Amino acid sequence: MIGRWSIGCLSAALFVAPVSLAQPAHEHAAKTEITRAIAVISPTKGNSVHGVVTFEAVENGVHVIADVSGLTPGKHGFHIHEFGDCSADDGMSAGGHFNPLGMPHSMPSSDKRHVGDLGNIEADKDGNAHLDFVDGMMKFMGENSIVGRSVVVHEKEDDFKTQPTGNAGARIGCGVIGIAKPK
Ligand SMILES: [Cu+2]
Numbered sequence: 225m226i227g228r229w230s231i232g233c234l235s236a237a238l239f240v241a242p243v244s245l246a247q248p249a250h251e252h253a254a255k256t257e258i259t260r261a262i263a264v265i266s267p268t269k270g271n272s273v274h275g276v277v278t279f280e281a282v283e284n285g286v287h288v289i290a291d292v293s294g295l296t297p298g299k300h301g302f303h304i305h306e307f308g309d310c311s312a313d314d315g316m317s318a319g320g321h322f323n324p325l326g327m328p329h330s331m332p333s334s335d336k337r338h339v340g341d342l343g344n345i346e347a348d349k350d351g352n353a354h355l356d357f358v359d360g361m362m363k364f365m366g367e368n369s370i371v372g373r374s375v376v377v378h379e380k381e382d383d384f385k386t387q388p389t390g391n392a393g394a395r396i397g398c399g400v401i402g403i404a405k406p407k
C-alpha cells in the first residue's frame with residue numbers, strides 16, 4: 225500500500241513540474257534582476273559611526289551615495305569587504321577587501337584594484353561625510369556582485385599603497401549590503 229501511494233505521489237510531482245516551469249523567461253528575469261542595494265552602517269564596539277550607503281544601477285556602472293556620521297574629521301578608508309558578516313566586535317568577521325579578480329589593493333580610479341576599493345570618505349569638522357560617485361567595476365550579479373557583502377568604514381585614511389589593506393587601521397563601522405526596493 226505504501227509503495228503504491230509513493231508511486232502515485234511521484235507521478236503527480238512529475239506531472240506538475242512542467243507547468244511551473246512554463247512561465248515566460250522574461251517574466252522570471254524581471255522579478256530577479258537587482259537594480260538597487262543598500263547597507264546600513266552600524267558602529268563596531270567602542271565606536272559611534274552610523275550611516276547609509278546606497279548602490280543603484282546606472283548606464284555606466286553603479287551609482288554610490290554614502291552618508292556617514294560619527295566620524296573624526298578627515299579621511300577614512302571606505303571599502304566593500306568579502307563577507308556580509310558584521311558580527312565580530314572589531315568587524316574582522318567581514319573578511320578582507322572584496323577581491324574576486326585577484327588584484328592588488330589600489331584606488332577606485334585604478335582598473336587594477338580590488339572590486340571593493342572605494343577609496344576614502346572625508347568627514348567635516350562635525351564628523352559627517354558624504355560621498356557620491358559612479359563606479360564601473362561593481363556589479364549586482366555574477367563574479368563582481370557586491371550583494372551580500374559588507375561596507376566597512378575605517379579609523380584611518382586609505383593610503384592606496386599598503387598591501388592588501390591600504391593601512392586604514394581599525395574597522396569602526398560595518399554594514400551588510402542587501403537588496404533594496406527599486407526606485
Ligand atoms: Cu576596509
Ligand SMILES: [Zn+2]
Binds near residue numbers: 321338389390
Ligand atoms: Zn583593497
